[in-house]
Amino acid sequence: MxxxxxxxxxxxxxxxxxxxxxxxxxxxxxxxxxxxxxxxxxxxxxxxxxxxxxxxxxxxxxxxxxxxxxxxxxxxxxxxxxxxxxxYGTNEEEIKKWQIRAERCGAKLISSKQxxxxxxxxxxxxxxxxxxxxxxxxxxxxxxxxxxxxxxxxxxxxxxxxxxxxxxxxxxxxxxxxxxxxxxxxxxxxxxxWGPIDVGVRIELPSEIYDPITDIVYDPKFIFLTKHHGDKVRTFCTNKHGKVRLEPKNGDFILVNGDALKNHKTMNTNFAILNTINLTEPYADTTEYGRDIAKEVNRLGGGKPIVQRMGDFLDGRRSKLKTFFSKEKNYHLVKPTIDIKKQVVPGDISMAYPGRIVNNLYDSLVILDKIVPGVLHSSNLIYAPEIKFYDxxxxxxxxxxxxxxxxxxxxxxxxxxxxxxxxxxxxxxxxxxxxxxx
Ligand SMILES: Cc1cc2nc3c(=O)[nH]c(=O)nc-3n(C[C@H](O)[C@H](O)[C@H](O)COP(=O)(O)OP(=O)(O)OC[C@H]3O[C@@H](n4cnc5c(N)ncnc54)[C@H](O)[C@@H]3O)c2cc1C
CATH class of the missing domain: 3.50.50.60 (FAD/NAD(P)-binding domain)
Incomplete structure (x- = not known):
């Protein structure tokens, strides 16, 4: 033809x-x-x-x-x-207030009409x-x-x-x-x-925590320059009242992503927080680097992506199914929008990601929690691997x-x-x- x-x-x-x-x-x-x-x-x-x-x-x-x-x-x-x-994103006065607030906490907010x-x-x-x-x-x-x-x-x-x-x-x-x-x-x-690659995690939290910002900017892009390395981290792809989704990559590995429906809302909001990584000599192939990280996370997850409670991440402890909904730790407060027994595995993201990426994500989450209090609540959820391959x-x-x-x-x-x-x-x-x- x-x-x-x-x-x-x-x-x-x-x-x-x-x-x-x-x-x-x-x-x-x-x-x-x-x-x-x-x-x-x-x-x-x-x-x-x-x-x-x-x-x-x-x-x-x-x-x-x-x-x-x-x-x-x-x-x-x-x-x-x-x-x-x-x-969305038309209330200039409120946006300005959030931009000033972000700047005071060490980040930049880029807004967009959406x-x-x-x-x-x-x-x-x-x-x-x-x-x-x-x-x-x-x-x-x-x-x-x-x-x-x-x-x-x-x-x-x-x-x-x-x-x-x-x-x-x-x-x-x-x-x-x-x-x-x-x-x-x-x-x-x-x-x-080869260009830079974005490697990070997807955060899921109760919508009420993130509503103050998403009511003004539907998909806020916060940009952080981290204190450890001056690397760039940004938030991306916010799904208000949405669901975390799996993104299988041609049978090679499974990534996490998220979406939202217009006519069916969940109680949660999810968004990605991504570390932009540049490689130079002697190895600059960011695609292979990203693929290896994704495979490593899936390997530790027994072939699936990993989910971790924020509390466990902050304490440097792996999450386990047994304690995943522990009332003692307040973990029962956030219900995942994904089946944690079938689709993902509770585990330890910092075992799978390079230290520099973990440090950068940690630094940025600390800043984000100052801008939008509640982001670091122990019951919130972190999913990996979230990687954007446009490198x-x-x-x-x-x-x-x-x-x-x-x-x-x-x-x-x-x-x-x-x-x-x-x-x-x-x-x-x-x-x-x-x-x-x-
Ligand atoms: C879960 C999820 C949520 C997203 N949400 C948003 C959002 O809210 N807003 C936003 O701006 N972006 C979003 N994105 C990103 C957005 O989808 C992409 O940026 C955009 O679709 C890229 O367009 P594209 O034309 O490059 O390729 P794509 O839209 O990816 O289309 C490429 C097509 O090519 C086909 N294809 C690939 N290889 C072959 C082949 N060898 N032969 C024939 N066909 C082939 C694929 O099946 C695919 O259908 C999201 C992505 C995902 C996965």
Missing amino acids: KYDVIIIGSGPTALWTAFNLQKENLSIAILEKNTFSSGGLVNDCKLNLNPEICMDIDELKITIKEAEKYIREIDNKFLEHGADKTL RHIGTDMSIKLIQSFKKELEKNKVKFFLNTEVKEIEKNKEFKLKTNKGDFYSKYLVVAPGRSGAYWLRNQAKKQRIDYK TKYITDKYLETNLDNLFVGGDGAGKSRGITGAALNGILIAKGIKNKL
Whole structure:
């Protein structure tokens, strides 16, 4: 099967590439290995409308003004397709007070105007996106996994559904396909370098503790420069009244993550707190470093992620099933949103994570507890491994074209975004790049 443009993956990068090419009289196909389209869009779907979040404008070679313009376009598309119109993070006066408070405690608060669509509602939205593209003759091939990329005069893609050919190729396989992309890049001599990786934990606590801040900023990003090493730690992906979720990585290991539904609320809020790690010589491969850490945590968890009560973490003690709900220790006060007998294992995060990361997380949690009292309550929960793999950065021009002519990369899997709006913005740039070549 032959197309002018083939897009690997059906996440926001893919959709926005297709939205911006659908009127160009090109044959376009989207190949997605899963049974359902749209990759990470289906998860929680908070839209960050601030260019400081979800993307790196220097890496994308765009100005703040350009980024803001594209973000408006993306937001409008979501609204057109039925996204909830509620806009969070608009109370400037209250935000300022929280920013001052954070600064006094040794952190920085970045706020963002945000929308929350929720995992339940995002499914409807994705169907609507797909319908628009199909109406404009974009073909979706679901359950179609690209195994190999080859290039002669044109691209040849070997998939479980036969071979596909195209003149232009957009590779946007997300974080789940990042490792596969890296292997393909090695074979095709596509240039890349290693960037920083984020390793941390997910905290789960009663919503009432975090409500004072999440009522003002839906997904607050606190940034901490830790006292031990000057390393950067930040909070990320807050899910108010949400659930902790498992994120299996192609049978290699299992990470933790979180989401929230629009129409079904839990009593808890969860968020990630992540330490950004840069490696230099003699070993700079942050992907392998992160994979080893994830595997080590899973190994100590008997093949599962680890959960630890904050009290045990602070006392340097492992958590055990026997005492996990101990009234004596007040552990009965917070009920996990995940099945601790089946999905995770009570254990000791500091046995699995390098000391520097544990120290950085500890320092940052102490500061966060000053900003939002209650974060360090002994009954709160800490889950690991929470790792964000967007560390392999491909060397591209400003339209995300690689050194391999007509091959564009984008999204989290290419190290060009860290969230939905950033990934969608990548799609807009890629479409511009392809249009320039027509
Ligand atoms: C639980 C969870 C919650 C999240 N919550 C938010 C949030 O609230 N807000 C936010 O901004 N971001 C959130 N994110 C991150 C967000 O989902 C990603 O940043 C975004 O989806 C990245 O878009 P992408 O286009 O790069 O890739 P993805 O959306 O990951 O899409 C890539 C697609 O490519 C497919 N694929 C991979 N390899 C192949 C192959 N070889 N052949 C065919 N198909 C392939 C994958 O199956 C996937 O569907 C969340 C992520 C998770 C896991």
